[in-house]
Amino acid sequence: MDDSDPHPLTAARGARGLSQTALAARVRQAAARHGLRSGCDRPRIRKWERGVVPDADSQLYIAEALGLPTDAVALPWPHWLHGTCDGAVLLTPHSAVPALREALTPVERRTFLTLSGAGLTALAGQWASARPAVALDAAPGPPETGENLVDVLRDSVDRLTAAGPAHEPHTTRLLTAHLHTVTDLLETGDPRPATLQRLHDLAADLAHTLAWRHFDRGTHPLAARYWMAALHNTHALGDTDRSAGLISDLAYQAAWRNDHTLAQDLLTHALTRARHPAARSLLHLRLARSLAASPTPGRTAALHALHAAEHELNRAGTDRPAWCTWMSEADLAVDTGQALLDLGDTRPAKQLLTDGEHLLPATRDKTRGIVLAYQAAHHLAHRDIEPAAHAATAALDLARRTNAPRCEQLVQRLTPAFHPYAHHHAVGRLLHLAGNTSTP
Known part of the structure; x- marks a missing residue:
């Protein structure tokens, strides 16, 4: 933190309109x-805001005074002061x-883990209205030890991320440990802008x-x-497209959990600042999926978003941000097909899902498994039992080979509907396979 920056306690107090006397x-x-009893008064608040660390009891009282959950103090002082009552960390x-x-x-170390939809929406709204962050100057300076360590970390992270799915339990622990190190370096390490840029980028990737x-x-x-x-790290880099993509990931999670109001709110905020056509295509596509899957589907709005997604993807070209290079015609076909299924347009939807699944490269087998699970659900809804069983079996096999429990969960949810057809050979094989659960 620069000397000119307000102390986090000053910022938290100011955000709530409290004077030092009122906070005391x-x-x-x-x-x-x-x-x-506490002897807290204005001079003590002033000391805390000048760098004196409050004792553990005083920190609990400060949390209550600011309307924060008391388990927020599981974080070190003064980091927990950036939080809000909705569970989000204020964007600064x-x-x-x-x-x-x-x-x-x-x-x-915490009892309070819930993050409210209001907190996420407020964070996305804060980002949408925030002044663009000043991009860090990446001009290299003289080599220092810190740079060598960042090189080592980057190489290790790339190797761990590329390791096969069978190793994920181990690589996840190692990646988490690397993020601890990167966080420590951001807080206390080389302050040069070029190094900070690389550390923020590495933190965002991790x-x-x-x-x-x-x-x-x-x-x-x-x-x-996460x-x-x-x-927060992409915002520090001034990378608005990537920040918009991360908000759309939060929206994807909300839609997966059937909170389509939250998903649509987040995507609406993300679209206000996304600029690259590939990023905008992804956001429009996710918006269309959520609109189509809502309890009261917004048909016109969903079709408009699908059209926008296709238009933006056609504009995207090959020079794309690294985080969405995977966005392709296959994704457009798959998600358009699923949206049309939710809207009741089954014939074109079925063809798009089939085309999209065939277009996916082998490196996207996790996505392929999700698509096959969608196809199985579609066949099952139309009582096409044999095709449904074959698609579900293929999805389950892919889920286990790629260590994708989310995909396996989709298939397991379908299995009760298959039980009345257990006499079919394909269904019997599926139920046998589904009963032999794997351990992620």
């Missing part, structure tokens, strides 16, 4: 609720480290990877915190 009074009231020029610390705090891994395993609150940590 609230701290005393919090202590009284615990049957204790220096919020990247607090957001990373929040994601990395062990679950056993947090993004860990978010998807936790999402695949159903640990949704932790996945959301996505938010990645967002």
